[in-house]
Amino acid sequence: MHHIVESQQFTLAFLNQIYRLADEMQLDPRPYFMPNKIMATVFFEPSTRTRLSFESAMHRLGGNVISTEKAAEFSSHSKGESLEDSIRVLSGYADVIALRHFEIGSAKRAAKVSQVPVINAGDGAGQHPTQSLLDLYTIQANFGKIDGLTIALVGDLLYGRTVRSLCYLLGRFYQVKLLFVSPSICRMGQDIKDFLTGHNLPWEEVEDFNAALRAADCVYMTRIQKERFLDMDLYNNALNQYRIDKTKTPLLKEQAIVMHPLPRLDEINKEVDSDPRMKYFQQAANGVWVRMALITSLLHPQLQKETPLEQKF
Ligand code: CP
Numbered sequence: 001m002h003h004i005v006e007s008q009q010f011t012l013a014f015l016n017q018i019y020r021l022a023d024e025m026q027l028d029p030r031p032y033f034m035p036n037k038i039m040a041t042v043f044f045e046p047s048t049r050t051r052l053s054f055e056s057a058m059h060r061l062g063g064n065v066i067s068t069e070k071a072a073e074f075s076s077h078s079k080g081e082s083l084e085d086s087i088r089v090l091s092g093y094a095d096v097i098a099l100r101h102f103e104i105g106s107a108k109r110a111a112k113v114s115q116v117p118v119i120n121a122g123d124g125a126g127q128h129p130t131q132s133l134l135d136l137y138t139i140q141a142n143f144g145k146i147d148g149l150t151i152a153l154v155g156d157l158l159y160g161r162t163v164r165s166l167c168y169l170l171g172r173f174y175q176v177k178l179l180f181v182s183p184s185i186c187r188m189g190q191d192i193k194d195f196l197t198g199h200n201l202p203w204e205e206v207e208d209f210n211a212a213l214r215a216a217d218c219v220y221m222t223r224i225q226k227e228r229f230l231d232m233d234l235y236n237n238a239l240n241q242y243r244i245d246k247t248k249t250p251l252l253k254e255q256a257i258v259m260h261p262l263p264r265l266d267e268i269n270k271e272v273d274s275d276p277r278m279k280y281f282q283q284a285a286n287g288v289w290v291r292m293a294l295i296t297s298l299l300h301p302q303l304q305k306e307t308p309l310e311q312k313f
Contacts, residue, residue, distance in 0.1 A: 021293035040094035155222035
């Protein structure tokens with residue numbers, strides 16, 4: 001049994017398997033139907049894309065879903081039940097659990113006590129590994145490669161779990177250059193910088209947003225994570241520093257793509273949505289195919305045996 005806790009688990013062989021499956025899912029998922037399987041989606045933090053695309057994925061695979069959104073309020077967490085006890089119980093109700101929780105490390109804790117695979121659907125400001133899978137799938141679909149690309153990560157790089165997971169995943173590739181563009185109080189964490197340096201991936205903190213837009217093949221915008229700030233003055237200072245609108249699109253390379261895990265606030269003006277380089281809605285849609293592939297790789301008896309994942313946690 002495998003759990004999906006962090007992006008460092010994803011080997012190149014695993015990525016190949018998942019992306020081949022995701023391509024197959026778009027054509028015909030019937031060979032992988034699992035009508036007797038149940039997924040529990042347990043979300044302690046709000047979500048539109050992750051929860052509903054996991055549920056859509058399970059339904060498209062012919063499986064079933066049990067769900068608690070707003071779990072902090074509507075599950076027995078509100079009566080004082082520990083995460084571990086909830087997961088032990090849910091292990092008896094479902095074949096796989098997708099968990100979003102507000103604490104870093106919660107998915108790892110859940111995996112330690114679960115009798116069924118746990119999928120980290122976001123653990124506080126920690127990681128969002130399945131988002132990184134669909135992000136990479138989107139980049140690969142647009143460029144046909146990852147090696148050699150320059151990727152600008154823009155916005156809240158301190159609390160943004162999607163960019164953290166994406167960096168860990170990019171550590172598997174060659175000659176990828178990362179440009180970090182963020183407000184000074186939202187800089188990328190030293191742990192990620194050390195990881196990238198250790199994997200020979202060059203990174204640079206860039207003050208000049210325009211220069212990053214000119215240099216990047218992929219511009220990955222993110223929202224300032226209001227829910228992680230204790231001081232609203234600091235949050236307000238970090239807001240609205242980087243925005244893509246019609247004054248910025250002429251700076252982008254002709255073949256560049258712009259991504260965003262969504263939800264967006266003002267980071268990308270809707271006036272540029274029709275520019276073919278804007279890929280964030282395609283990115284969100286890819287979440288269904290990639291999550292179908294992931295669920296299948298975890299639950300399909302043969303694929304489960306073959307799934308080349310690292311599980312060191
Ligand atoms: N990208 C993402 O995680 O979106 P949600 O918070 O809506 O799930």
